[in-house]
Amino acid sequence: MALFSIPHVRIAGLAGAVPRTFRKTLDYSWISLRERQQLIQNVGVEQRRVAEKGMTTADLCYVAARQLIASLNWDAGSIDLLVFISQSGDYLVPPTSCILQDRLGLLKSCIAYDIGMGCSGYVYGLSAVGSMIATGAVKRTLMMVGDISTLTTSYKDKSSYPLFGDAGTATALEYSGEAPPLVFNLQTDGSGYQAIIIRDGRARHNLSRKSFGMKKISKGIIRSKLNLELDGIKIFNFSLREVVPNIKALLKHTGTELQDIDYIVFHQANKLINETLRKMLKAEKEKVPSSIQLYGNTSSASIPLTMITELRQQLSTGKQRLLLSAFGVGLSWGSVLLETDSIVCPEIMEY
Amino acid sequence: MTIEEFIQLVEEEFDDLDPGLLLPESKFREKFEWNSINALILIAVVKTEYDVILTADDLIRSVTVQNLYDIVKGRIQE
Numbered sequence: 001m002a003l004f005s006i007p008h009v010r011i012a013g014l015a016g017a018v019p020r021t022f023r024k025t026l027d028y029s030w031i032s033l034r035e036r037q038q039l040i041q042n043v044g045v046e047q048r049r050v051a052e053k054g055m056t057t058a059d060l061c062y063v064a065a066r067q068l069i070a071s072l073n074w075d076a077g078s079i080d081l082l083v084f085i086s087q088s089g090d091y092l093v094p095p096t097s098c099i100l101q102d103r104l105g106l107l108k109s110c111i112a113y114d115i116g117m118g119c120s121g122y123v124y125g126l127s128a129v130g131s132m133i134a135t136g137a138v139k140r141t142l143m144m145v146g147d148i149s150t151l152t153t154s155y156k157d158k159s160s161y162p163l164f165g166d167a168g169t170a171t172a173l174e175y176s177g178e179a180p181p182l183v184f185n186l187q188t189d190g191s192g193y194q195a196i197i198i199r200d201g202r203a204r205h206n207l208s209r210k211s212f213g214m215k216k217i218s219k220g221i222i223r224s225k226l227n228l229e230l231d232g233i234k235i236f237n238f239s240l241r242e243v244v245p246n247i248k249a250l251l252k253h254t255g256t257e258l259q260d261i262d263y264i265v266f267h268q269a270n271k272l273i274n275e276t277l278r279k280m281l282k283a284e285k286e287k288v289p290s291s292i293q294l295y296g297n298t299s300s301a302s303i304p305l306t307m308i309t310e311l312r313q314q315l316s317t318g319k320q321r322l323l324l325s326a327f328g329v330g331l332s333w334g335s336v337l338l339e340t341d342s343i344v345c346p347e348i349m350e351y
Numbered sequence: 352m353t354i355e356e357f358i359q360l361v362e363e364e365f366d367d368l369d370p371g372l373l374l375p376e377s378k379f380r381e382k383f384e385w386n387s388i389n390a391l392i393l394i395a396v397v398k399t400e401y402d403v404i405l406t407a408d409d410l411i412r413s414v415t416v417q418n419l420y421d422i423v424k425g426r427i428q429e
Binding site: 039276 | 394398399406
């Protein structure tokens with residue numbers, strides 16, 4: 001089990017952007033009204049934001065980053081690392097981070113790279129960026145995290161289409177001698193890689209005419225091999241089996257009690273998963289904020305998005321002890337225990 | 352856990368089910384609109400109450416409430 005801590009890293013600020021356009025679950029006429037109501041009640045998504053044609057994750061992250069840099073009053077030239085974490089980059093080649101470095105007007109001395117992760121991306125990203133800060137290699141950094149998942153879901157797949165929303169976020173992390181350590185517990189189980197997958201379009205199964213063929217999988221599920229595929233029960237059971245032990249190991253390692261934590265922010269997978277995890281942890285409802293009702297499952301953006309939409313006031317005005325827990329595609333999961341202190345957190349932007 | 356307790360738990364979890372409707376020999380897929388969300392609800396309540404994980408295969412090979420109960424009961428004792 002990968003339990004470790006990273007010293008001297010401070011979250012300076014956090015911003016996010018979502019598309020202006022939204023879809024309501026009640027209007028999803030591919031399924032019966034009863035099913036739509038059941039979906040809202042149990043999966044929790046009432047509406048979600050959907051990118052218009054041509055809008056990318058990088059666009060949303062860019063808007064968020066611009067606002068964040070301005071709110072922090074940072075000089076763009078002072079940023080020496082940019083990491084873009086997503087599964088929906090602008091191009092297959094080159095890395096989106098390089099394009100963003102130029103768009104944001106950062107210096108050529110800035111390091112930029114992509115990390116291709118989904119649901120667990122925010123927590124993994126904090127560990128990657130945090131590690132580089134802790135070595136002293138970089139001081140001011142931008143971590144841009146998000147996905148446009150609605151581009152790859154099939155309208156005729158009730159298991160994925162009504163679940164996902166789009167969002168992009170930017171987190172400013174910087175070196176601080178006084179910052180308390182970030183403590184992580186990161187895990188992987190690649191044997192479950194087929195539970196969340198897009199089969200065609202990359203090296204293992206290159207794009208071919210067959211990739212586009214729509215196929216009926218079961219009642220209410222028709223999709224192609226270019227569409228996102230979810231094995232709901234496998235993911236559900238994986239989450240119920242792995243997440244709580246991962247969190248408990250982290251709490252034990254750090255000697256932390258659940259009541260010492262102000263908020264637990266889960267990846268917004270679905271309401272049923274998150275509520276079951278909350279009950280398993282015996283955590284109070286007030287401690288576990290949720291944004292899935294209004295934004296859906298926003299992949300790697302779901303944790304920072306929930307922090308902005310649900311905890312903006314608390315994060316901006318004082319110290320908060322947070323436990324962030326992310327889990328999903330890979331299969332990959334992890335949690336981090338951290339403390340924030342009056343971070344810059346502008347309201348969520350519409351783009 | 353008795354089968355009566357198991358049935359009571361399931362009935363409480365599903366709004367569609369009137370109390371007393373479910374019997375050990377009931378084919379659960381026919382008692383209410385069985386779909387993937389209901390499968391997740393059942394998995395969630397069994398995990399929360401008994402710390403047992405029901406897999407997709409468990410659900411596929413179960414026909415009656417008794418079948419489900421036997422799987423859960425067997426795992427509790429393991």
